[in-house]
Amino acid sequence: MHAETxxxxxxxxxxxxxxxxxxxFPITAxxxxxxxxHTVCEEARxxxxxxxxxxxxxxxxxxxxxxxRACAFCSVKTGRPAPADVEEPRRVAQACIDLQLDFxxxxxxxxDDLDDGGAGAFAASxxxxxxxxxxxxxxxxxxxxxxxxLAAAALFAATLHDLPAAARRDLxxxxxxxxxxxxxxxxxxxxRYQRSLDLLHxxxxxxxxxxxxxxxxxxxxxxxxxxxxxxxLRAVGVSRLALGQYLRPGVDSLPVAEYLPPQVFADYELExxxxxxTWVKAGPLVRSSYHADEVQRHG
Numbered sequence: 001m002h003a004e005t006x007x008x009x010x011x012x013x014x015x016x017x018x019x020x021x022x023x024x025f026p027i028t029a030x031x032x033x034x035x036x037x038h039t040v041c042e043e044a045r046x047x048x049x050x051x052x053x054x055x056x057x058x059x060x061x062x063x064x065x066x067x068x069r070a071c072a073f074c075s076v077k078t079g080r081p082a083p084a085d086v087e088e089p090r091r092v093a094q095a096c097i098d099l100q101l102d103f104x105x106x107x108x109x110x111x112d113d114l115d116d117g118g119a120g121a122f123a124a125s126x127x128x129x130x131x132x133x134x135x136x137x138x139x140x141x142x143x144x145x146x147x148x149x150l151a152a153a154a155l156f157a158a159t160l161h162d163l164p165a166a167a168r169r170d171l172x173x174x175x176x177x178x179x180x181x182x183x184x185x186x187x188x189x190x191x192r193y194q195r196s197l198d199l200l201h202x203x204x205x206x207x208x209x210x211x212x213x214x215x216x217x218x219x220x221x222x223x224x225x226x227x228x229x230x231x232x233l234r235a236v237g238v239s240r241l242a243l244g245q246y247l248r249p250g251v252d253s254l255p256v257a258e259y260l261p262p263q264v265f266a267d268y269e270l271e272x273x274x275x276x277x278t279w280v281k282a283g284p285l286v287r288s289s290y291h292a293d294e295v296q297r298h299g
Contacts, residue, residue, distance in 0.1 A: 012259045015245070015284055059105040059141070059289040060092050062121045067109035069190040073178070073216065075249035076109060084114065084121060093128035096136065103137035104129065105289040110143045110190070117145040119152035123159040126171070134167035139212070141174040141288060144195050153202045160208070172240065173203035174212035176288050177233070180225040187219060187254060197236050204237025212240035212279075214288035217265075219246050220257040230272055240279040241272050244286035260284070 063084055070078040096104050106125055111118035122140050129136050145152040160168050177200075181193040196213075204211035213233050217226065233241065243265060248256050262284060269282040 011247075012261070014262055015247070015259070059107055060095070060125075062088060062092070062106060062108040062125060063111050063114075063118050064109060068112040069110045071178075071188050071191070072254045073187050073219070073246060073249075075253065081109065081111060081113060084111075084118075086124075088121065089124040089128040092125050093132050096129060097132060101136065103139070105139045105141055107141035107289070108143060112146060112190075115148070116155070117143060117148045117152060119145060119148065119155050122152075123155050126156070126159055127163065130163050130167035130169070134164060135169070137169070137172075139172035139174055139289070141176070141212075142199075144175060144191060144199050146190075146195065149195075149199050149202055153206060156209075157206055168208070170208050170210065171206075172210045172212050173206065174214070174240070174288060175199050175203065176214040177229065178214070178216055179219050180215075180221040180229050182225060183219055183221060197232060200233065200238050201236035204239070210240055210279075211236070211238045212242070212288070213238050214242035214244070216244060216246035217260050217268075218256050218258045219254065226268065227271060230268075230275055230277075234275050234277065239277060241277045241281075242286050242288045243268050243272070243280075243282040244288075245284040 064081050065077065066079045066081040067074070067076050068078070068081065092104075092106070106122060108118050108121065114120075119142075122142060126138055126140075129138060140156075142152070156171070156173070160171065175196060177193065177196045178191075179187050184191060184193050200211050200213055203209055215226065215229065230241070245260060245265075246254075246256055248254065265282040265284065265286075269280050272280045272282070
């Protein structure tokens with residue numbers, strides 16, 4: 001029997017959200033709000049906002065706060081988005097300068113209404129960042145670019161090629177498969193598992209690009225399904241992996257089927273490293289951009 005039948009409601013003792021308000025928290029808040037930017041930290045009600053903002057880090061969400069899809073696990077609002085803001089990349093770059101960031105994660109809502117799926121906003125933000133700070137580390141956490149995957153990959157490659165030589169640094173291209181294939185119809189409206197794998201394969205083939213993905217656990221998946229999904233990710237070239245506990249962001253979202261204890265995440269991390277993933281974060285409160293700037297050395 002799958003865990004999805006349990007629909008547990010009470011959080012276990014090991015779920016401890018960091019609500020800290022360190023000295024850097026208001027500085028981060030001013031940089032985000034002062035430049036009229038959105039963050040996945042706020043829109044997706046991330047449990048790590050207190051910790052990350054207190055460290056002076058944030059995950060900027062491009063292209064507004066309204067998504068064209070309605071994934072059942074997500075709290076970001078769905079509807080008709082506003083037109084893309086051409087000044088947003090400049091404001092993102094300035095916020096990163098104000099925060100003196102060495103590494104930034106850029107994500108976005110799904111923008112199926114745009115001809116390029118929003119790829120142009122990522123490319124413009126990369127250009128704005130790297131022309132001002134050629135040494136800043138950048139991770140893209142993109143949608144699946146339904147129907148325009150090849151064009152998006154070509155645009156990112158061209159953008160890197162056109163930058164000054166000192167700014168042509170490695171890029172992490174992340175796209176989250178989120179869950180196992182069996183649960184896509186329930187959890188990921190408008191998404192397709194194979195489409196996500198196809199995008200990650202494209203990302204991994206780009207020169208100087210590392211591909212990254214993440215899964216939420218506790219939606220009713222089995223251990224065998226998780227391991228099979230990890231094998232699929234390795235097969236298309238994904239080298240970076242994040243595994244975290246699904247936490248229900250609101251009453252209209254999918255219920256939690258199971259809270260996995262920390263040891264289960266530790267076991268999955270060992271399995272992932274044995275498969276060849278070179279960067280792994282696994283734990284109940286891990287999210288795809290959690291400590292994304294961390295350098296891991298193993299071996």
